[in-house]
Amino acid sequence: MTFAPTDIPAGARYSPAPDMARLRRLRRFLFAALGYGALCVLLVIGAWVGTMSGRAVAIVCAFCLMAHLALYAAFYTNATAHWKEPTGALAHLFVGFCVVALCCALIPEFRGVALQVFFLIIAYDAARLSRLQIAVASGLMVCGLALSPLNAWLFPSGEHALQDELLNFVMAVAYLPALMGIGHVVRSAQQRQRRQKEALETALSQLQALSERDVLTGATNRRQAMVLFEHAQTHQRQTRQPLSVCLLDIDFFKQINDHHGHAVGDRVLRGLVELARESLAGAHTVARWGGEEFLILMLDTPVPAAVQAMNRLRERLRDHDWASVAPGVQVDVSVGVYGHRPDDTLSQALERVDQALYAAKQQGRGRVVQYRA
Numbered sequence: 001m002t003f004a005p006t007d008i009p010a011g012a013r014y015s016p017a018p019d020m021a022r023l024r025r026l027r028r029f030l031f032a033a034l035g036y037g038a039l040c041v042l043l044v045i046g047a048w049v050g051t052m053s054g055r056a057v058a059i060v061c062a063f064c065l066m067a068h069l070a071l072y073a074a075f076y077t078n079a080t081a082h083w084k085e086p087t088g089a090l091a092h093l094f095v096g097f098c099v100v101a102l103c104c105a106l107i108p109e110f111r112g113v114a115l116q117v118f119f120l121i122i123a124y125d126a127a128r129l130s131r132l133q134i135a136v137a138s139g140l141m142v143c144g145l146a147l148s149p150l151n152a153w154l155f156p157s158g159e160h161a162l163q164d165e166l167l168n169f170v171m172a173v174a175y176l177p178a179l180m181g182i183g184h185v186v187r188s189a190q191q192r193q194r195r196q197k198e199a200l201e202t203a204l205s206q207l208q209a210l211s212e213r214d215v216l217t218g219a220t221n222r223r224q225a226m227v228l229f230e231h232a233q234t235h236q237r238q239t240r241q242p243l244s245v246c247l248l249d250i251d252f253f254k255q256i257n258d259h260h261g262h263a264v265g266d267r268v269l270r271g272l273v274e275l276a277r278e279s280l281a282g283a284h285t286v287a288r289w290g291g292e293e294f295l296i297l298m299l300d301t302p303v304p305a306a307v308q309a310m311n312r313l314r315e316r317l318r319d320h321d322w323a324s325v326a327p328g329v330q331v332d333v334s335v336g337v338y339g340h341r342p343d344d345t346l347s348q349a350l351e352r353v354d355q356a357l358y359a360a361k362q363q364g365r366g367r368v369v370q371y372r373a
């Protein structure tokens, strides 16, 4: 059943729901930026106490600042949403690689720390990168790392320089498989969690649909019909539009069961719901109220139109060729129609429509009768 949305009062401002994905990305970026901030503080302290070149530190810090301002702009304006990798993990990795490369090239004293920082960056982004992307990033890092021993070999400067550089290189490369493994485990866990969440959501929506439907006919069941009835009442009170309530009962249904069997009776019930749905287009509810009794709620429909619609449905059911269900099956119905008033309670409305149906049965069945007080 569909209801008109509640009107937004004039002058009220519509505020769209915030883009949660964008906010999440921005938060993640700011968290990572804090790490770079800490790195820069460390560098500045190093320069201040005189263990590092102030110029080199200034260059690294300036690069960090510029790169993060550019990244912030991209995240803030949601430009990353159009990127192939909307989380910006690759861009982040690239910035990290440049920072580490700058540190290694300009501040040799800081090389060990810089490499560990790069490990942290990869570990931070590993879950969001594909295996290929991590492999490429790691390969780039290995190449970068290899420059140091190569440099020490080509331009020897001290007794143990080459050995130290080689040791550094081997230690760093040894970390890589572990990092890739961690990335893979985290990513698999995330994917598993996402799949489980999707399966749970699907199961929940199926369960909800099942709990609202009649198992035999697929019509709205009685429990859900009560809920929809209350919604229809609220709708009528808000809009002051007419609401017609109809109760339809198959005439002599017991005889269909007795002559043709219960299975045929079941198929007649299913066929009736199908035909009712076809002939009652619009925002109407067809609910199985009990055995062979159906409640029909017709929103925004005055009683004369509802009576007309019920007569059409009755004729359609009567004239329908039921031979495909079982030869010789005839179906006719009695219907009570009640024009719901905005101040009616649920039980009042149900009692009145039931009285109208009773009158239809009393008057000889096979007819539509409107409730009269």
Ligand SMILES: Nc1nc2c(ncn2[C@@H]2O[C@H](COP(=O)(O)OP(=O)(O)OP(=O)(O)O)[C@@H](O)[C@H]2O)c(=O)[nH]1
Pocket: 216, 249, 250, 251, 252, 253, 254, 255, 257, 261, 262, 263, 264, 265, 266, 269, 290, 291, 292, 361, 365
């Ligand atoms: N096949 C089938 N029959 C059902 C189902 N639920 C109720 N019935 C049958 O519906 C019949 C209702 O019989 P009655 O209440 O005597 O009504 P009727 O024969 O339609 O007579 P009137 O309503 O007075 O015209 C009973 O035989 C029930 O067994 C169902 O789910 N499937």
